[in-house]
Amino acid sequence: MSTRALLVTGGGGVGKTTLAAAIGVVAARRGIRTLVVTVDPARRLADALGTTLGTEPQPLGDEPNLWAAMLDASASWEAIARRHADPAAAERLVANPFFHAATTQFPASQSYAAAEEAVTFIDARAWELVVVDTPPAAGGIDFFTAPRAITDLVGGRLLRWMTGGNLPGRRFFFDRTARPVLRIAGTVLGTQLLDQIAQFFMDLRTTYDGVRRRAKEIEDHLRGAHTVVVTTADPTPLREAVRFFRELPEVARRPEAVIFNRTLPTSWIDADPSGIPEPLASNLRRWAAEAHRQQELRAEFASRYDTRMAVVPWQPEPPTDLDALERLVKASEGLEPVLWDTVD
Numbered sequence: 001m002s003t004r005a006l007l008v009t010g011g012g013g014v015g016k017t018t019l020a021a022a023i024g025v026v027a028a029r030r031g032i033r034t035l036v037v038t039v040d041p042a043r044r045l046a047d048a049l050g051t052t053l054g055t056e057p058q059p060l061g062d063e064p065n066l067w068a069a070m071l072d073a074s075a076s077w078e079a080i081a082r083r084h085a086d087p088a089a090a091e092r093l094v095a096n097p098f099f100h101a102a103t104t105q106f107p108a109s110q111s112y113a114a115a116e117e118a119v120t121f122i123d124a125r126a127w128e129l130v131v132v133d134t135p136p137a138a139g140g141i142d143f144f145t146a147p148r149a150i151t152d153l154v155g156g157r158l159l160r161w162m163t164g165g166n167l168p169g170r171r172f173f174f175d176r177t178a179r180p181v182l183r184i185a186g187t188v189l190g191t192q193l194l195d196q197i198a199q200f201f202m203d204l205r206t207t208y209d210g211v212r213r214r215a216k217e218i219e220d221h222l223r224g225a226h227t228v229v230v231t232t233a234d235p236t237p238l239r240e241a242v243r244f245f246r247e248l249p250e251v252a253r254r255p256e257a258v259i260f261n262r263t264l265p266t267s268w269i270d271a272d273p274s275g276i277p278e279p280l281a282s283n284l285r286r287w288a289a290e291a292h293r294q295q296e297l298r299a300e301f302a303s304r305y306d307t308r309m310a311v312v313p314w315q316p317e318p319p320t321d322l323d324a325l326e327r328l329v330k331a332s333e334g335l336e337p338v339l340w341d342t343v344d
């Protein structure tokens with residue numbers, strides 16, 4: 001079965017998880033075997049997708065073509081360690097406090113873990129479409145550059161920076177006179193802590209060949225995937241969206257479309273407040289002006305970045321069940337054509 005991947009990207013809180021799920025529902029109800037891979041869905045959406053949503057894909061309700069899985073970045077890092085390190089080193093890594101720190105704090109970690117899991121599902125060839133929600137922590141195109149960043153981490157660039165010169169062996173760490181940075185670290189952190197750090201880097205190193213190979217495969221998959229960029233008409237997510245259009249072509253495919261979410265109806269632009277009492281009338285004028293601003297902004301964005309556009313209305317109630325998700329897509333403009341072109 002050939003599998004298409006659709007990555008739903010964009011700034012924080014713009015509706016990536018909601019739209020990834022909504023696209024999944026519509027595709028599945030069209031008869032396309034679809035897996036939605038979500039990251040940290042809002043509570044009520046998680047309920048809609050199934051209360052027992054886990055990291056393994058599971059069929060949803062009585063939908064014959066819809067599966068869902070939730071990515072858990074820390075759990076997948078354990079899986080990555082177990083896959084790429086020998087069993088003893090993997091156990092040590094997972095138990096090492098620095099493993100936890102590095103895998104949750106290193107900026108590219110969550111993105112990499114999510115990308116690795118997503119690619120595993122794409123590789124499984126069990127679905128025609130895999131819709132991937134991207135983690136909120138992944139600022140901009142981090143999701144796409146994470147494999148390279150992780151290869152650098154595991155490959156020892158950080159370690160080299162800490163120690164200078166070539167990658168050191170275990171003895172290096174015990175010779176605290178070797179480098180001022182280690183001498184200071186030893187004094188400040190204490191010997192035991194420094195040993196844990198040393199062990200961590202040593203064990204991490206053993207995963208290098210595996211991680212590098214896998215990171216390369218992930219990069220290739222991400223390059224072949226289709227991407228849509230979700231934004232609202234607010235300045236911060238818009239800046240983020242612009243970054244995708246400017247920077248993504250350097251590392252992956254150009255985005256297929258920009259999706260403006262939570263848009264005000266264009267019919268509001270011409271709302272006539274005559275005969276309506278204050279303060280409702282000035283409120284109406286304010287919303288008319290905002291609806292107009294959003295419309296102009298969308299047109300300018302689409303023409304400046306020469307892209308297809310989809311417009312998703314701001315619903316009075318956030319969609320929290322599968323039917324409401326489907327309605328969100330049906331009420332939108334231009335989203336289904338982008339979807340069908342991606343799947344074809």
Ligand SMILES: Nc1ncnc2c1ncn2[C@@H]1O[C@H](COP(=O)(O)OP(=O)(O)OP(=O)(O)O)[C@@H](O)[C@H]1O
Nearest residue numbers: 012013014015016017018136262313314315318319
């Ligand atoms: N078109 C819409 N109309 C009304 N509510 C919406 C719409 N789209 C999304 N929402 C609501 O907005 C909130 C944020 O959406 P969502 O969680 O999908 O964003 P996200 O981009 O995944 O956020 P994060 O970056 O935190 O992962 C949710 O409560 C969701 O129900």
Ligand SMILES: [Mg+2]
Nearest residue numbers: 016017039040
């Ligand atoms: Mg989300």
